[in-house]
Amino acid sequence: MAGQESRLQRYLEVIQRANQIADSTQLDDLLDRLLDLIIEITEAEAGTLYLYDAAANELIFKVVKGSPAGEALIGRRFPATAGIAGYALQQRQPFFVHDVANDPRWNRSLGEMGALHLRTMFCVPLMLRGEPVGVVQVFNLPLEAVDEQDELALIELLTSRLVTEVEKARLLAEAQQRERRQQALVEIVSQLTATLERDELLRRIMNYACELLEVEAASIWLIDHERNDLVLHIAGGEHSERVEALRVPRGQGIIGHVIETGETVVVNDVHQDRRFYQGLDQRSGFQTRAILCVPLRSPRIVLGGERGEVEGMIIGGAQALNPRNGRPFSSDDVALFQMLASQAATVIRLAELYRETDSLFTRIIDAITGAIDLKDPYTRGHSQRVSDFSVAIAQELGLPRDQIYQLRVASKLHDVGKIRVPDQILKKPGRLEEEEFAEMRRHPTYGMEFLRDNGLLDLELLRHAWPALAQHHERLDGRGYPLGISGESISLFGRIVAVADVFDALTSHRPYRPPMPIDQVFALLRRGAGTEFDPECVEALIRARAKGNILTQDEREQAATPPVMEQDHARTVDR
Structure with a gap:
């Protein structure tokens, strides 16, 4: 009777311990405590616990006790048919x-x-x-530890009680992983709508891929149509610096196959795949074991208005390399990476469209300012220099990047109104008559009319930057033109361009005078500070000049002219 009570008491204690273990929702903690309890019940010296991956038909080494050497194997996988653990899984009963x-x-x-x-x-x-969910092995236990049916029943009771919790914890971990992946996708989409910094976005996407897929590296390959090959454009993960800027001949390697065919390819042992391009590993020092490769398919984009649409196409490929702990790529990995690649392809295509539009806009502005230079050859390059000087001043003043970009464009157009000024006035080598000077003074007004008549003032870019055109000849004391406004009524953009415009006018060649020395120009600007010019803008220009960020007309032309070699000069003399 006493023996039965003792056995019952032991059963109750084990069940109580199992219930305490079951309170844990963390898979690793649950498995660790489960193995501890089985080792204690069986009086064993050591033990191991494996989980079964049904999709891969593999056992995953999860916990080891009593063997420091075995701890290095945690996370390793091996076939579910191998070893005693595999045998136990097939027999589906303890032995x-x-x-x-x-x-x-x-x-x-x-x-x-x-x-x-x-x-x-x-x-x-x-x-x-x-x-099967997994396998537990305990080592060096006494022969009598499980020689009775009661001991076997106790262990079976314990494992059956906790195996449900193990499965729940595993499902919870998988659900949490899916949730993290979904949150990452939402964050990527939100970033996509907030910025057009292509490379930064792509690098974040690849780093997300490394983190969420738990791989060593991820990368984006784009087609280089000029060289007819593939170039590794963006890499993520710890080894990104080792693999960026590599190239693969078009059509070669697994990445080449994916880009040519549009297929998604999973290879868990690349050395068993004849398409694997070993040259990359040889050049980078990175050792590829497994690869998940998907095509980068840019979406069909409707441009709106009468611009039609851009058809979808394969522009490259993305690859994820080497899942950690030697696990194979899962179907969830493939689905997630395809979604990440889709976002990356959208980023690339939108950035290309933006770059093309921005380039077109810049060329149109340059064409307009070039037309001004053609009308007035004495001010060749003046518009570009004033734009550069204005940007340098704005940078010294600490203006934000978006305002500097607006100023760059608007200041380049500051003299656009001269298109309406008659050539005989613009090209007159001597001093202007009063009536001619009055017409010249109208060019800021003509510039505003040009912007308004062509709908350019409705653009966000110029909506707040127009004072660069309208006010660059105004003075702080109110004696400027065309409006005669003064002080704070003159916008910061107008005051910046006023200083940049005068500096370039004084340091450039004119038919009626040579360039003024820099020291004299600075002295003149400082004398006019507070009455004609904004003092902070004047000092900002001087600081930018000291840093080498402002070069005069002559200095630019000298920098653009390649030096003449002594031997070339000698040949010229010999002729």
């Missing part, structure tokens, strides 16, 4: 091994218990509704 070291089923190559002199082993498959 005892009396002499582990001489058992032919024991997989010595793993070395998981290399520090122990192995004698006995008890192996328990973890089953849920008739399907």
Whole structure:
């Protein structure tokens, strides 16, 4: 009777311990405590626990106790048919091994218990509704530890109680991983709508891929149509600096195959695939083991208005390399990476469209300012220099980047109104008559009319930057033109361009005078500070000049002229 009470008490204690373990929702903690309890019940010296991956038909080494050498194997995978653990999984029932070291089923190559002199082993498959969940092995337990039906029943009760919790914890971990992946996708989409910094966005997407897929590296390859090859454009992960800027001949390698065919390819052992291009590893030093490769297919984009649409096309490919802990790529990995690649392709295509539009806009502005230079050859390059000087002043004043960009464009157009000024006035080499000077003074007004008549003032870019055109000849004391406004009524853009315009006018060649020395120009600007010019803008220009950010007309032309070699000069003299 006392023996039965003792046995019942032990059962209750084990169930109570199991219930405490079941409170944990963290998979690793749950498995760790489960193995501890089984080792304690069986009075074993050590133990291991594996989880079963049904999709890959593999066992995953999750926990080891009593063998420091075995800890290095955590996360490793091996076929579910290998070793005693694989045998237990196939038999689907626990069994005892009396002499582990001489058992032919024991997989010595793993070395998981290399520090122990192995004698006995008890192996328990973890089953849920008739399907395997994992395997527990305990080593060097007494022969009598599980020789009675009561002991076996107790272990079976324990494992059946906790295997449900193990499966719940695993499903919870998978759900949390999917949630993290969904949150990352939402964040990527939100960033996509907030910025057009292509490379930064792509690098973030690839870093997300490394983190969420748990891989060593991820990269984006784009087609280089000029060289007819593939160039590695963006890499993420710890090894990105080792693999960027590499090239692959078009059509070669797994990435080449994916780009040419549009297929998604998963290879969990690249050395078994004849398409694998080993030259990349040889050049980078990176060792590729497994690869997930998807095409970058840019979406069909409706441009709106009468511009029609841009058809979708394959513009490159993305690849994820080497899942950590040697696991294979899963179907969830493939689905996530395809979504990330889709976002990357959209980023690339939108950035290309933006770059093309921005380039077209810039060329049109340059064409307009070039037309001004053609009308007035004495001011050749003046518009570009004033734009550059205005930007340098704005940078010294600490203006934000968006305002500097607006100023760059608007200041380049500051003299656009001269298109309406008659050539005989613009090209007159001598001093202008009063009536001619009055007409010249109208060019800021003509410039505003040009912008308004062509709908350019409605553009966000020029909506707040127009004072660069309208006010660059106004003075702080109110004696400027065309409006005669003064002080704070003159916008900062107008005051910046006023200083830049005068500096270039004084340091450039004119038909009626040579360029003025820089020291004299600075002295003149400082004398006019507070009455004609904004003092802060004047000092900002002087600081920018000292830093080498402002070059005069002559200095620019000298910098653009290649130096003449002495031997070339000698040949010229000989002729």
